[in-house]
Amino acid sequence: MIIRLALVVMVLGIAFLIWRNLGSRMEFRARQRQAWDEPLREGTATVLTASNAAWWWFAGLAAVEALIGRALFERMAAGETVGETFWHWILFLAVGAVAGRRAVQLSERVTVSWERIVSRNLLGQRYSLKLSEATGVSMDERTARIAFRGGRVLELSPWLEGRFWLGREINARLSPGRPAPTA
16 A cells, blocks of 8 residues: 555656646746857856756656665565566666666766867867867757767757757857857
8 A cells, every 4th residue: 555655656746747847948948048148258168967857857767766666676575476577677677777877867067168169179078079070050959969070970968958059159150150269
């Protein structure tokens, strides 16, 4: 009975997170525009990190994983075999994989500074992609993709705040009416 009650609370919690995420999307976009639409000024640095919604999703997934794991443990302790708990195992492993992927996304950091734009090494040593090799930027509602010569494409994660600002900044520097930054 307690497990069922916990599962109901978990489902309601996830529904609340989804509702809150969808409901606050417009407010988030307004705050994002305020924070990222300003031009990057000389001497400043901007760090693109995971948005707050990503942390809440990770916490929700971790809670779901804990509840599923506890229920699975109780079933196995009661003497059920792996065959009898097959779908429970599948659910446990799937939610664990999603939570692990979200944890990796939370660790992503991209530092953008004026000096890197000027030196045309925009994203630092990890990516080693020169701005002079960028051929274009495409953006949709989820992510921004930067195309480089040689067919390489850098996709900025949907969980990075400022990905659209960075895409617009690169696009503006690639536009024919605006001179490219000099080294």
